[in-house]
Amino acid sequence: MSSSATVRTARRRTLRLAAAALTAAAGLTLTACSGADASAAKPAGRTDAGAVSATGGAGSSTGAQDSDAQGSGAQGSGAQAGSGTQAGSGTKTDAAAKQPGGAHAGGGGGAGTGVQRCHTSGLKAAFATGGDAAPDPDASGGTTTSIVLTNKGSSACKIGGFPGVDLKSENGGERWSLARSSKKFSSITLQPGDSTDFTLNVAMTKEETGFYQPAFADVTPPNETTSLTVKWPWGTLVDQRSATHPGTFVNPIG
Structure with missing residues (x-):
């Protein structure tokens, strides 16, 4: 190569x-x-x-x-x-x-x-005075009168129980906080404009001594702290402000 x-x-x-x-x-x-x-x-x-x-x-x-x-x-x-x-x-x-x-x-x-309870501001109060609503001054023992509560609000409210009722004299100096009965109660619903009532057992008298003359009633709805004042339309009561079991007392709503 x-x-x-x-x-x-x-x-x-x-x-x-x-x-x-x-x-x-x-x-x-x-x-x-x-x-x-x-x-x-x-x-x-x-x-x-x-x-x-x-x-x-x-x-x-x-x-x-x-x-x-x-x-x-x-x-x-x-x-x-x-x-x-x-x-x-x-x-x-x-x-x-x-x-x-x-x-x-x-x-x-x-x-x-649900429905709220009725407040004082949404209610108005008045004694029932028509027909046989007046207490019988001649009744032996107790008789009754009714106070009507009306829902003046725009919505329904629920009410039930014992209202507070304080009777007071013309000048307000003499007050009587009424005792409560032992009756049972339930709650009711008031639609706008609806009314309910509760009764007062009252011991009326025509005697010139030992009486108490109310001028107004302060009504405090259940669970409220402010009251509605209504004029007392009836006569005198037996003065039992210091009695253990007075004949004048409050019954519940509902």
């Missing part, structure tokens, strides 16, 4: 070895890149599955995205801003889901409260 042929053969071998080396290096580079991508993808995939399993629903979606957002670098920050927006949407969804419950709770509260 000539010297020129020997040189050409050596060059071809050198080129083949160089090409083979380049091919092997490229293969190693590609393998390293794909291995890095796979290892980076797998944790994100596991995080998603774990978040959905742990929390479920819309919250799980937000939680998974938040985990992805914490991945790395600027890309993680961008993803976190996006998931923040979506978390806001999740919050709206939660609020919308809770809204019917809140409305129901509000309605339940209204239903639970």
Whole structure:
């Protein structure tokens, strides 16, 4: 073989070895890149599955995205801003889901409260004076008179129990807080304009001594602290302000 042929053969071998080396290096580079991508993808995939399993629903979606957002670098920050927006949407969804419950709770509260009790400001009082409402001054023993309470408000109210009744003289100096009977009672509902009444057992007298002459009656509805004043339309009572069991006393409403 000539010297020129020997040189050409050596060059071809050198080129083949160089090409083979380049091919092997490229293969190693590609393998390293794909291995890095796979290892980076797998944790994100596991995080998603774990978040959905742990929390479920819309919250799980937000939680998974938040985990992805914490991945790395600027890309993680961008993803976190996006998931923040979506978390806001999740919050709206939660609020919308809770809204019917809140409305129901509000309605339940209204239903639970029901009709309020009657307040002094929503009532007016008057003695019943028509027909046979007047107490019999000639009755031997006790007789009765009635005080009518009317709902003057614009909504229904509930009332029941013992009102307070204080009789007072013309100048108000002599007061008599009437005792209560032992009668049982219940509550009743007054629609606007409706009335109810309660009775006073009264011991009337025509004697010139030992009597008490009321001029007014202060009526305090049950559970209230302010009263309604009505004029006393009848005659004198036996003065039993210090008696243990007076013949003049209050009966309950309802």
